[in-house]
Amino acid sequence: MSTKHKDDRGTSRLKVYVEIDREIYTILRDVSKSCGLNMSGYIRSLLYTHLASRRDNTETNNR
Incomplete structure (x- = not known):
């Protein structure tokens, strides 16, 4: 999964979403x-x- 973003907020937000989705x-x-x-x-x-x-959606919002 690619998590390249212009800022770290999108990356950390994606990590939180993945943890929630795993639960x-x-x-x-x-x-x-x-x-x-x-x-x-x-x-x-x-x-x-x-x-x-x-x-x-996260990648689109961070462009």
């Missing part, structure tokens, strides 16, 4: 397991799409 992914994965569902692939693809979208 959300972990919670969703645990909930899906406890419900007897195997949704981890679906959840992972949603998370990656969300992260890519957020990264693109």
Whole structure:
């Protein structure tokens, strides 16, 4: 993942978003397991799409 920005604010903000999204992914994965569902692939693809979208928006805003 490329995190080249004109300033450090975008980079540090992206790192915070990634940490939050990892926590959300972990919670969703645990909930899906406890419900007897195997949704981890679906959840992972949603998370990656969300992260890519957020990264693109952050890079666009920092240009």
